[in-house]
Amino acid sequence: MSRRRAIQHGLGATGAGVLLGAFATSRSASRAMQGSVATPARSPVELPQPRVLKSAGGELAVTLTATPATVDMGAPLPVQTYTFDNVVPGHTWEINPGDTLRVALVNNLPPLSHPEPMAFTRPHEWTTTNLHTHGLHVSPAGNADNIFISIPPGETFHYEIAVPGDHPSGFYWYHPHRHGGVAQQVRAGMAGAIIVRGELDEVEEVRAAKEQVMVLQAIELGDELQLLDPIPRPDEHQAFYPREHILYTINGVLNPRITMYPAEDQRWRMVNAAEGKFMSLQLEDHDLNVLAWDGLTLAAPEAAGLVLLSSGNRVEALIKAGQPGTYRLVLTPGSSQKPNIPGMPAPAHPSATPVATAAPTAVPAAPASPTAMAEMPGMAPMPGLIDIPGELAVRPILAIEVVGDGPEMSLPAALPAWNPPMLPIAKTRTFAFTVERGPDNIEFLDFGVDGHAYDRDRPPYQVKLGTAEEWTLINGIDPRYPDHAHVYHIHTNPFKITRINGRTLARPLWRDTFVLSGKNGDSITFESNFEDFTGKFVEHCHVLTHEDLGMMSAIEVIE
Structure with missing residues (x-):
């Protein structure tokens, strides 16, 4: 098996045979999509919502299974990748302050077929896993949010995470955090959202708005949309984490659609769950009225024409639909491991063929807003960290269709700000x-x-x-x-x-x-x-x- 071996060896004899047969008859499709893999294979679908698992009686008990799976993301070929519970993204966990989160993490990822001694600061043991509840203010010790735990293939670990009674309400997420395999598992799609209910949910205008969870991911794949193994010792023409295509998905789907009526407000809860891509987001002809960053509520909504989500960031915003029509949420050229905010230096590959989500289209640059993250200059790839030409192309990732009518909604004037006093x-x-x-x-x-x-x-x-x-x-x-x-x-x-x-x-x-x-x-x-x-x-x-x-x-x- 080559150094770029795919994960299909971990799908089991029957699954692997079926997949290999399917892909053997699809090579023409694979060749046809080179450079444009993200063109959806079907008409836009309504944005699906991840399944929600809610706590009851002060407890949320879940079994979380890390496993290879074949996933339909709306691309020309099915995607072979690592998942939680056979879906990308994983289920959403909804809890309350004071709850206990109990997670039985089952590792069904395949053992590495030919493990070799690998340096501790190189990709290694990337099918050993664990769990991190990103952003939660909880204990890092014992069997709580302890990222020093290792769960090898074939084993199960039981987490017990007590959420403080005064924990801020907000939007968080979970993902693996076992050093040496974090990037591999997150770029595969192993992530899910966490909602902590509380004060912000009780604000009248926020409570009235339809809620949309949006897990934004950049799934990195080979030429037949299969997850490729890392290369611990790449030569000058290789990357530690090889990829031929990147699928920029929302809730596991390419280019989905949301329907709104004029003057409707929706609450969008967005997390950048990519391995390392910056996601610079702009909604055509609309502001994002930001309510919170990283689960921490602002004092009042702040209108932003553009927001930059670094990997791991979350933003919550109310979107007020404008006039009837179709609008696009786009990734601007700030989106890549080589971020370039509008008005900053030009991308490194301005004429390259795009390789993800959709063909590039011209989008006017929005001025930086107070809510946008810091401006950043362009970057060139480090040795062993090779970027795909065209990653910096502007591309739509979501369509918003504004049609029909309904009651006009209003934005809140004030919010329950999270601003605790600092200790000396x-x-x-x-x-x-x-x-x-x-x-x-x-x-x-x-x-x-x-x-x-x-x-x-x-x-x-x-x-x-x-x-x-x-x-x-x-x-x-x-x-x-x-x-x-x-x-x-x-x-x-x-x-x-x-x-x-x-x-x-x-x-x-x-x-x-x-x-x-x-x-x-x-x-x-x-x-x-x-x-x-x-x-x-x-x-x-x-x-x-x-x-x-x-x-x-x-x-x-x-x-």
């Missing part, structure tokens, strides 16, 4: 995301934090429980090399961003995931309260290839 700052810290190279200053070695690639044996940075700290994260990219943006995420506790590139913000931003723009010396400064939980967890780049390649470090909260 006990300590400051400055650290950097870095890229390590060989003696020739060309060979890529590792990503790292302060010049150190992730090492599970390195003592963690320690913080005292019941204190707050102020940290400044610097982009330590070598200035001789192209700009390279990162995405900062820390587990367990959100943070309040006070300065970007040394400039004090007029209004701080609460997040659990935030972009670090790409120039050497760029920085973000933020404060965080370390309350409620002791234990060890991690901070890392949420471009998950960067994390698997070493850009992660451990934090420990102690008494």
Whole structure:
């Protein structure tokens, strides 16, 4: 089996035979879709909603099965990938503050057929898995949100996660977080949404709006829409994570449709559940009236013409439908592992053939809004991280058909803002995301934090429980090399961003995931309260290839 072997060897004898036979008769279709895989194979379907599993009696108990599956995403061929429970995305979990989340995670992914010794900061053991509840303020210890747990193929682990009674209501998500296989499993589609009900849901105008959960993913596949294995030791013409096509899907479907009537409001709850793609979203002739970022509610809705979701970010917005017609939600050229916000430098491949979701179309650039994330310059690929030409093309991912009539709806004037008081700052810290190279200053070695690639044996940075700290994260990219943006995420506790590139913000931003723009010396400064939980967890780049390649470090909260 080649180094680019697909996952079909893990589908079982019967399934593999059926799939191989089907694809043997579909090679002409495969050739025909080269460079345009995302053109849907059928008319747009109404946006499906993931199945919702709701807590009852203070508990949500689920069995979550990691398994290979064949999934119909509306592409010319069925998709062979890794899934949770045979669907992409996984089911939505709906819980309340004070609930206990019990998850039996069953790993039915295939064992690697020829495991070879692999460096800890290279793709390795990518069918071993675990679970992370991204954004939840819960314990990182024991059998709670503990990402140091390993669940090999064929084994089951039982999680028990107690959600605090004062947990903020909002939109969160779950995904695997086993170092060495995070990027592989997330790019395959293994992710699902988490809803914590609460105060925001009781705002009259929010409660009246139809709710749409939107799990935005970038499924990375081979030429027959099969998940390809990573390449731990790529040559100069290969990537660690090979791909021929990317399917930009919403709730597992290419180019779905939403129907609204003029003046209707809908509540869109969006998560960028891609491995590392930035998703710069613009809705033609409409604003997104943002209610919350990363599950943390604003004081009032903020109109934004364009929002940038880094990998892991969530945004909730009310959309007020305009005049009858068809409008498109598009990914602008800010969408890629090489982000380029309108008005910034041109994409690296401006004339390349698009390879995902749909043919590119001209979309006027929207001015940056207060709600949009920081502007970022273009980036060039790092060695071993090869981008597909055309990834930066503008492309629609959702159609909104405004028809009919109904009662006019209104936007709320105020929201139950999440803005807890900060504890006194006990300590400051400055650290950097870095890229390590060989003696020739060309060979890529590792990503790292302060010049150190992730090492599970390195003592963690320690913080005292019941204190707050102020940290400044610097982009330590070598200035001789192209700009390279990162995405900062820390587990367990959100943070309040006070300065970007040394400039004090007029209004701080609460997040659990935030972009670090790409120039050497760029920085973000933020404060965080370390309350409620002791234990060890991690901070890392949420471009998950960067994390698997070493850009992660451990934090420990102690008494």
